[in-house]
Amino acid sequence: MGLTRRAVALAALVVALVLAGCGGEATSTSNGGETSWTNPAHVPFPGPGDVVEVTDWVSGGAEATQVSGKRILYRSTDVENRPIVVSGTVFVPSGQAPEGGWPILAIGHGSTGINVDCAPSLTPDLYGLLRLVRNYLRAGMAVTFADYSGLGTPSGPHPYLDPYAAARTMIDSVRAIRHVFPSMSSTWATYGISQGGAASWAADELAVDYAPELRLVGAVAQVPSTDKTPMVDLAAAGTLTLEQQGILQWLEESLARRHADFDLNNYRQGGLAERWTDLSGCGRSNARERALRQISASEFAPSSPAAAERLRTLLQSTALPRTRLSAPLYVLYGGADRFNAPEWITAGIRKACELGGPITITYSPGAGHGNVDTSGIARYLADRVAGVPVRDDCRR
Template structure:
């Protein structure tokens, strides 16, 4: 594939999914930053969410020094998140303590926490730890800093309408200045997700100790990792289950494709993000120029723009990038990258709560065999998985409508089926 023939669809495909939120009369269809305006968005709040109950209690920062401790609580910096606040929900941006997956050092991470308005159910609201898709790798790419949460606002609104509180981490290095983001490090994402739930409970006393890990694309990696880390890292919380939709999974296959020149157009910018992230996080091990062409070096700042802050400009640059622009220059460089991805990809532990993993066979970003490889390893570790292989569906078009009903059923004590024993 030549530079001229490559089409950069990354900004749309990495963020996108077709998400059908069922239950409580709520349906959301979203296709990344440029959703089809003809597709309906139906947000019908159930009666109990519009009853004039007293405002939820909101607590301020209280630094205990422990993971999940809240250092800052503020209103969203660019004003209300309309699609969420119009429901009566309370939205706060927080900065909270978490842990690095690379060296287990303490970190500070930002994110958004949301509580429904109204009387909490007995035991408090169940919290969804929502994992967002890729928004970039620079420190100004945190969704919590944007009025539409860089495309996550409608999904969060639908979750609130289904009776959940929501905690969305920006992930380490996104949203906090002068902090580097460890792109594709599953363990870091998992820690950040779990601690976002702790932070949400610290801010909103109406939240209970039950939670569900839920994410799409890169957020699917985050939710999967959180589910596997919960038994060892999630003390004090009661994880009901995990949903990972089109998850970024075992990414070692990126290196082989880069070496062979068979990366898809969707995977080329992903490699660029990975190269830049590693050069920042592990500068003694990774040099950008071991993996990028001279052409790409000259256009580097354009490639790294946050998604989808300037989609058109970024798209023009991505359209000009070919697979030859992000290939390891030496076998040694390829081996370093492969070893790193093997150490930071899924799985990261053994889950004890149920897991639902949904993926498409025609995914141009995360190849189905990569996800299946991670599923087999998680099954071998003993994780209770229900895997759904959607024939003919892609990264941007996955019918995930049953995922919300699956989560709602967990609250009622339902035990989902497992199919690890049926997988090749």
């Protein structure tokens, strides 16, 4: 009977997600919500994934379409293995769990900002990804949605586009949901978009050593932010796209908050410094949107070769990949992406294949950051949970 329930759940996963589609990254309106927990230093840390606080979370919208879950504060670690408390939301499907418990999907969100109040759990729609959560719940998967460190709790400055930092919070969200709901399996997968795509990829690398008690069956990295070091040369040449200008500004502000010797004045030309505070707002900030329309690529030029090299070194320290994968990886990207140039992702895939796959690839030549072909994600995840052999494009 357990196998029958599992088969039904997997079939539902494919049908529900193919019909509804997998959403892209969120765009802008106003923020909502505030953090209520402000004292991580006084919390003991028995282990990553342990839950500190649980509160009800209900989405916005009409009552018939609302999604209910729990907002949690849970323990994790930063990239230096120091204990932190982070936040996120967790959801469980309705009905009876299959034998062995609900399989878990850890969703990694795209860029929302670098401030505490930029956390998806503080918005009524999870920064535009609520439909994605709803679809997976209907298909029979429990869902975790980590905010990432520095978003949602004062756990230190948000390490923007450090995929290994975000990956730890995603893995620990899987541990945490198993404390909150008793009907969870140890089987899990991860699916991320943009910033979350890189975090999903990094989680695949980390899982075998960081969380050996869990069984990762697959990871999906949609338009992942793999390596940002090429942006240094683009900044020096004044050829950053508008989208890359916004990303680089968040990156540099995040680096300055974490590295006392990183002097922002080495990276701000013209009137950029005057708009810096507005640019540092959350992704749904109207002030940030206005400021982005008032800057130019030439204003991001490093002041000297030494300044350029300092930035390049810091960005290289967080680049993907580093080591072989723990489970199969599915990478989706487009040839017209103005955030992540396709050649950056191609280089990351090539290196990951050398380190050890398997990797399945969907490349959409004419697609940008938000409209890649996602039609294969549902089947891919269902097959990973079911144990179906994977297509390894590293060998093709």
